[in-house]
Amino acid sequence: MDLDTVRTFVAAADAGQFQEAAAELAVTQQAVSKRIAALERDLGVRLFTRTPRGAELTIDGQAFLPHARDLLRSAERAVASVRTGRRPLRVDVIASRVATTGLMRGFHHAHPEIDLDVVMLFDIETAVAALRSGAIDASFRAVAAPGRPLPEDIESVRVLDEPHQLLTGPGHALARARSVPLAQLVGHRIWMPGIVPGTEWAAYYDALVAEFGLTIEATGPNFGSDALLDTVADTPTLATFTTEQTRLVWPTGHGLRRIPVTDPTPVYPHSLLWHRDNPHPALPTLRAHLATTATAATGHDAPGTWRPDWVLPY
CATH class of the missing domain: 1.10.10.10 (Winged helix-like DNA-binding domain superfamily/Winged helix DNA-binding domain)
Incomplete structure (x- = not known):
C-alpha cells in the first residue's frame, strides 16, 4: 500500500x-x-x-x-529503528498523575536539551513488546510478577519505592486517624475499581490481600479518578488506596483525608525497564539521573516497609 x-x-x-x-x-x-x-x-x-x-x-x-x-x-x-538518535527519548509512565510522571518531569528539568516523548501503555506485556520492537526506549513497571519473568534481553532496576496511603471521606471511621496500622484495615472495605486481572498492579494487590487479610474490591466499572473520589467522599463505609506521590485534586467540599499506612507500610516498587541493546544516546543519561535522584531519595527496602516476595531486592 x-x-x-x-x-x-x-x-x-x-x-x-x-x-x-x-x-x-x-x-x-x-x-x-x-x-x-x-x-x-x-x-x-x-x-x-x-x-x-x-x-x-x-x-x-x-x-x-x-x-x-x-x-x-x-x-x-x-x-x-535505524535513526534512533534522531528522535525523542520515549518513556512509558502508565498514567499522567503517578510518581513516575514526576520523575520524568524532574529529568526534563535537569536535562532540557534532551527531546522527550512520554507515552502511556497499558500493562507490562505491552510495554515489554514495545521495548523489544524499539517503539519505546524505557518503561516504569513493577517487576517481576509471579511466573512472568522478564525476557533475557530486557533489563531492569528498581528506582522508587512509593509508600501507600489510605484515602477516606470525612465520615469514614478512620478519617481522623493520623496514621493507620495495616492490621487495622482488616474488615474495612477498600474499593479500587482500576485493578485489572492479569496486570502487574493486580498481582501486587493480590499479594497484599493474601498476606494481610484485607478486603480490596474491584467491582463495578472504572469511571476514572474523579468518579472514585466522588464515591469515597460520599460513602463512609468505603476507602481506597493511593500512593504518596500520586497527584489528586478534588472539590473543597469533599473533605477527603490522605492517611499514611504503617506497621508495615506497603510500598509500590517502580522499576525502570529497557532493552539491553537499545542505542538511544539519552537512555544512559536517564538511568544515571534516576540512580542519583529517585533511588537515593527513597531508600532501599527500608525497615518497616512491605513489598511482595516476588519483587526483586535492590
Missing part, C-alpha cells in the same frame, strides 16, 4: 477538507484528490463524502482510519 496515499487520507480526515490537507502536505488540492481516488480504487470503497462543509468520512472511512494511523506509526517505527 502506498504510504503517501495513506498519509494523505489521514491528513484529509483530520482536516475535514482536501484544501487544508493539501496545505499541510505542501501539495496541490488536485494531488490530494488523485491520491484519495487511487486509495479508494485500491480498497474498493468510498472513503469520503463531499458536503458543503468539506469532506466527511464514510462508514468505511471511519473503519479504515485507525488502521491507517497504525500503518503510519509502523512506518515511523521502521525509520526510527
Whole structure:
C-alpha cells in the first residue's frame, strides 16, 4: 500500500477538507484528490463524502482510519529503528498523575536539551513488546510478577519505592486517624475499581490481600479518578488506596483525608525497564539521573516497609 496515499487520507480526515490537507502536505488540492481516488480504487470503497462543509468520512472511512494511523506509526517505527538518535527519548509512565510522571518531569528539568516523548501503555506485556520492537526506549513497571519473568534481553532496576496511603471521606471511621496500622484495615472495605486481572498492579494487590487479610474490591466499572473520589467522599463505609506521590485534586467540599499506612507500610516498587541493546544516546543519561535522584531519595527496602516476595531486592 502506498504510504503517501495513506498519509494523505489521514491528513484529509483530520482536516475535514482536501484544501487544508493539501496545505499541510505542501501539495496541490488536485494531488490530494488523485491520491484519495487511487486509495479508494485500491480498497474498493468510498472513503469520503463531499458536503458543503468539506469532506466527511464514510462508514468505511471511519473503519479504515485507525488502521491507517497504525500503518503510519509502523512506518515511523521502521525509520526510527535505524535513526534512533534522531528522535525523542520515549518513556512509558502508565498514567499522567503517578510518581513516575514526576520523575520524568524532574529529568526534563535537569536535562532540557534532551527531546522527550512520554507515552502511556497499558500493562507490562505491552510495554515489554514495545521495548523489544524499539517503539519505546524505557518503561516504569513493577517487576517481576509471579511466573512472568522478564525476557533475557530486557533489563531492569528498581528506582522508587512509593509508600501507600489510605484515602477516606470525612465520615469514614478512620478519617481522623493520623496514621493507620495495616492490621487495622482488616474488615474495612477498600474499593479500587482500576485493578485489572492479569496486570502487574493486580498481582501486587493480590499479594497484599493474601498476606494481610484485607478486603480490596474491584467491582463495578472504572469511571476514572474523579468518579472514585466522588464515591469515597460520599460513602463512609468505603476507602481506597493511593500512593504518596500520586497527584489528586478534588472539590473543597469533599473533605477527603490522605492517611499514611504503617506497621508495615506497603510500598509500590517502580522499576525502570529497557532493552539491553537499545542505542538511544539519552537512555544512559536517564538511568544515571534516576540512580542519583529517585533511588537515593527513597531508600532501599527500608525497615518497616512491605513489598511482595516476588519483587526483586535492590
